[in-house]
Amino acid sequence: MIQDVHQHVGEEVKIGAWLANKRSSGKIAFLQLRDGSGFMQGVVVKNEVDEEVFRLAKSITQETSMYVTGVVQEDTRSPLGYELVVKSIQVLSEATDYPITPKEHGTEFLMDHRHLWLRSKRQHAVMKIRNEIIRATYEFFNREGFVKVDPPILTGSAPEGTTELFHTKYFEEDAYLSQSGQLYMEAAAMALGKVFSFGPTFRAEKSKTRRHLIEFWMIEPEMAFTEHEESLEVQEKYVSYVVQSALKNCTIELQTLGRDTAKLEQVKAPFPRITYDDALTFLQEKGFDDVKWGDDLGAPHETAIAEHYDKPVFITHYPTSLKPFYMQPHPDRDDVVLCADLIAPEGYGEIVGGSERIHDAALLAQRIEEHQLPRDAYQWYEQLRQYGSVPHAGFGLGLERTVAWISGVEHVRETIPFPRLLNRLYP
Numbered sequence: 001m002i003q004d005v006h007q008h009v010g011e012e013v014k015i016g017a018w019l020a021n022k023r024s025s026g027k028i029a030f031l032q033l034r035d036g037s038g039f040m041q042g043v044v045v046k047n048e049v050d051e052e053v054f055r056l057a058k059s060i061t062q063e064t065s066m067y068v069t070g071v072v073q074e075d076t077r078s079p080l081g082y083e084l085v086v087k088s089i090q091v092l093s094e095a096t097d098y099p100i101t102p103k104e105h106g107t108e109f110l111m112d113h114r115h116l117w118l119r120s121k122r123q124h125a126v127m128k129i130r131n132e133i134i135r136a137t138y139e140f141f142n143r144e145g146f147v148k149v150d151p152p153i154l155t156g157s158a159p160e161g162t163t164e165l166f167h168t169k170y171f172e173e174d175a176y177l178s179q180s181g182q183l184y185m186e187a188a189a190m191a192l193g194k195v196f197s198f199g200p201t202f203r204a205e206k207s208k209t210r211r212h213l214i215e216f217w218m219i220e221p222e223m224a225f226t227e228h229e230e231s232l233e234v235q236e237k238y239v240s241y242v243v244q245s246a247l248k249n250c251t252i253e254l255q256t257l258g259r260d261t262a263k264l265e266q267v268k269a270p271f272p273r274i275t276y277d278d279a280l281t282f283l284q285e286k287g288f289d290d291v292k293w294g295d296d297l298g299a300p301h302e303t304a305i306a307e308h309y310d311k312p313v314f315i316t317h318y319p320t321s322l323k324p325f326y327m328q329p330h331p332d333r334d335d336v337v338l339c340a341d342l343i344a345p346e347g348y349g350e351i352v353g354g355s356e357r358i359h360d361a362a363l364l365a366q367r368i369e370e371h372q373l374p375r376d377a378y379q380w381y382e383q384l385r386q387y388g389s390v391p392h393a394g395f396g397l398g399l400e401r402t403v404a405w406i407s408g409v410e411h412v413r414e415t416i417p418f419p420r421l422l423n424r425l426y427p
């Protein structure tokens, strides 16, 4: 594999590859090869190969698949550090008129060809970074003693409010696609202590922004015997770990994307914290006169706050009225809850939402009533407070927004293999 060539310098190797791009002159052809694991340049020198091989190298078309045999050689000019001096080529399947050429294409065209666009160097880099974040996530939580638990996708209740639910049918009954596994993860935390999930979630949000997907993947840890502040400590440690892992293990990919890694180097715990109250004062001082106490913070507000710091920042203690029914009230104030949103730097917005959960049975029942939620559907959730209730907290990290931030790509549509957007269910 291309990613292992450093172990084979000076050796003859045979790799299965596609032609990503090509350049040639009279006596030499440069083949940009990709094998899935990486990209590498193959050099075909006219005088050093059979006539037939050179003829093939000059005529081979983009995305043709082949076996290439050659000798690995150091090449300090390439990001990989190696190139292949080609000896022979065996074509497997010729590709004619590949639609994505090295010229510029519009986004809609590329999105229509997402199944092919994934092969590009840039998309390859983003997917490798996504994979590294997932890998580091499992590593982090396993080391910290968390157990992976898988909540259901087909559900009968709505943790984050009913407006954004995807309806479906469960035989004769109504069902919803999960918008968060949290309520189930709370049950799991009471069984296993510290748990985390990683799975798809669905939001029928009519938002057409660079941060919103209809289907996205979330990592949701939940911890028994844990209060608000301890949860923030886990969050900052986790996010730092993921960023530092990507810096360490995705150097080529970050370079391919032209990411300014100096900004990522600074992402180390602890992260700054600012209360919602102080955030409002800050915004008003910055000239935002459109926000008053009780309003949700929009993307421009989050960006203005984030710009003030060089690390992600926690905005804590939002008004109770803005947040879901399950959040624990502040011990001294009824109008704010023990929650935090983590805002990424560089305008990437909220990447984590979390809170301490209500552990008092009577208060939870009251909140469910106030939110006019069906008590029946939440009976099992209320029982978690009837049998050995404990303070507990958790959070959800949006994978795609995190990938966008670490990769430095503008829009979340490039951070998931097949994005589901307001106007896109295909391919």
Ligand code: 4AD
Binding pocket: 159, 160, 179, 180, 181, 182, 203, 205, 211, 212, 213, 214, 216, 218, 220, 221, 350, 351, 352, 353, 354, 355, 394, 395, 396, 397, 398, 399, 400, 401, 412
């Ligand atoms: O803030 P949210 O809605 O929180 C929850 O769902 C909690 N139940 C999580 C928990 O405490 N277990 O979503 C969490 C994160 C957001 O911070 C954001 O990163 C991401 O999920 N997210 C989205 N990502 C892409 N597209 C969307 N439409 C998203 N909505 C939320």
Ligand code: MG
Binding pocket: 341, 350, 352, 353
């Ligand atoms: Mg949120």
